[in-house]
Amino acid sequence: MTTTEQKILEAARQVFLKKGMDGARMQEIANEAGINKALLHYYYRSKDKLFEAVFNEIFTQFITKISLVLLSDAPVKEKMSLFVDSFIDKIAANPFVPQFIIGEINRDPAIIKKMMQKSGFNPDMFVSLFGTQFKNLHFDVRHFIVSLLGLCIFPFAARPLIENVYFNNNSEAYDVFLFERKEYIKSMMLKFMEEE
Amino acid sequence: MTTTEQKILEAARQVFLKKGMDGARMQEIANEAGINKALLHYYYRSKDKLFEAVFNEIFTQFITKISLVLLSDAPVKEKMSLFVDSFIDKIAANPFVPQFIIGEINRDPAIIKKMMQKSGFNPDMFVSLFGTQFKNLHFDVRHFIVSLLGLCIFPFAARPLIENVYFNNNSEAYDVFLFERKEYIKSMMLKFMEEE
DNA sequence: AAATGGTTTAACTAAACGGTTAATTTTAAT
DNA sequence: ATTAAAATTAACCGTTTAGTTAAACCATTT
Numbered sequence: 001m002t003t004t005e006q007k008i009l010e011a012a013r014q015v016f017l018k019k020g021m022d023g024a025r026m027q028e029i030a031n032e033a034g035i036n037k038a039l040l041h042y043y044y045r046s047k048d049k050l051f052e053a054v055f056n057e058i059f060t061q062f063i064t065k066i067s068l069v070l071l072s073d074a075p076v077k078e079k080m081s082l083f084v085d086s087f088i089d090k091i092a093a094n095p096f097v098p099q100f101i102i103g104e105i106n107r108d109p110a111i112i113k114k115m116m117q118k119s120g121f122n123p124d125m126f127v128s129l130f131g132t133q134f135k136n137l138h139f140d141v142r143h144f145i146v147s148l149l150g151l152c153i154f155p156f157a158a159r160p161l162i163e164n165v166y167f168n169n170n171s172e173a174y175d176v177f178l179f180e181r182k183e184y185i186k187s188m189m190l191k192f193m194e195e196e
Numbered sequence: 197m198t199t200t201e202q203k204i205l206e207a208a209r210q211v212f213l214k215k216g217m218d219g220a221r222m223q224e225i226a227n228e229a230g231i232n233k234a235l236l237h238y239y240y241r242s243k244d245k246l247f248e249a250v251f252n253e254i255f256t257q258f259i260t261k262i263s264l265v266l267l268s269d270a271p272v273k274e275k276m277s278l279f280v281d282s283f284i285d286k287i288a289a290n291p292f293v294p295q296f297i298i299g300e301i302n303r304d305p306a307i308i309k310k311m312m313q314k315s316g317f318n319p320d321m322f323v324s325l326f327g328t329q330f331k332n333l334h335f336d337v338r339h340f341i342v343s344l345l346g347l348c349i350f351p352f353a354a355r356p357l358i359e360n361v362y363f364n365n366n367s368e369a370y371d372v373f374l375f376e377r378k379e380y381i382k383s384m385m386l387k388f389m390e391e392e
Numbered sequence: 393a394a395a396t397g398g399t400t401t402a403a404c405t406a407a408a409c410g411g412t413t414a415a416t417t418t419t420a421a422t
Numbered sequence: 423a424t425t426a427a428a429a430t431t432a433a434c435c436g437t438t439t440a441g442t443t444a445a446a447c448c449a450t451t452t
Contacts, residue, residue: 004429004430019218019303020216020218020299020303022215022216022218022219023218023303025408025409025410026409026410026411027408027409027410035430035431036430036431036432037410037411037431038411038412038413038430038431038432039429039430039431040411041410041411041412042428042429042430043429045411046410046411047410047411096302099298099299099302101357102295102298102299102353102354103216103295103298103299105354105356105357106292106295106353106355106356107215107216107219109356109360112356112357112360113360116360123360123361123362123364140376140380142358142362142373143373143376143377143380146350146351146354146358146377147347147380147381147384149350149354150346150347150349150350150351150354151343151346151347153346153350153354154342154345154346154349154350155342155346157298157302157353158298158301158342158345158346158349159302160301160302160305160308161297161301161308162338162342164305164308164309164312164319165319166319166338168319177338177339180336180339181339181342184336184339184343185343188343188388191387191388191390192384192387192388194387200399200400221438221439221440222439222440222441223438223439223440231400231401232400232401232402233401233440233441234400234401234402234441234442234443235399235400235401236440236441237440237441237442238399238400241441242440242441243439243440243441
């Protein structure tokens, strides 16, 4: 059984994910949840508050996914492979998430601080933990992680464009491309990480 | 001397770039241009038309930049280096462009077709021309280009987040990071392209 | 100097928006 | 069964929004 509050959050999640804060309408969220608009304000006082709840949920989930694998103590190459596989699977299951997060942190950069402390993540944690794991390599940890994220996220965020240019808007063909992508990224990074 | 029409387009460009279609307000564009709001409708009938003009300008400029280097007949490794350097410089001079394009093509994927034909670019052109240039390598052209774009664009699109997590919101430090990025991407791709 | 026609403005309109209110229904405790 | 609290709704409110209108401006032409 799902409570009304959950139904609202789920509906808000769907609408906000697709349309973003600026494009979303309270009425549409209410319709999606199958309730009256006033009920949104009953449970979440304002559009801002409702959005914050949705963003927090999505952001926390996202950053948790990123950190879980990376904070494990597997060997770096193996860790990288694990990350690519699980991360791309995760995005494939929630394809709107990357573009949503990217859009909203650019709309309101201040939201990051708020979410970081709310979700209990400490920026230092990332730097130090990733750092100690990777320090034996001559790679720059930050560039390495940013590269990994960019390689995984970009094909989802820019999907409509790439799908048009390279796949003639064939959606199934693009799904195949996204599936192949895991192996491509892994082989690319492994070669880069080779010591010769 | 700049005409009112140009002033409007320039103002609209600034506002749309920062806030996107949904977040932009005609009044703000009018203020930015130092004119009356009705004048916007005099030159560009509607918000949609004005946005289309702005998007077309930005998109055409963007895709032209991408294609110019890639369509040259330089050797692939050299071409890749040229591309990374010039592309990152271009984005650094227009940091809002990537996020803007990504956001808007997701909001309205249909806009891509419209822009493609308006700007005279033919999708086939990319596939075939890139293809013939790269076909001697065992690399998948599409994955290769998507990787290159992701590596270059992502640090700009996700700047607020990365700047917070890795640079404690030190903007100058992040500019250095972006500058370093050119060399990092090039060395990464060169190693990947090596035949052993 | 009167008329013309493109340009610009202030004032206005209608619709959409986020949010409120007051009343009604449902739920749960006594 | 009665009552209080929680949940839900319809109607409404004030504001904001894109877009319109009619008149004023201003340089050229007649």
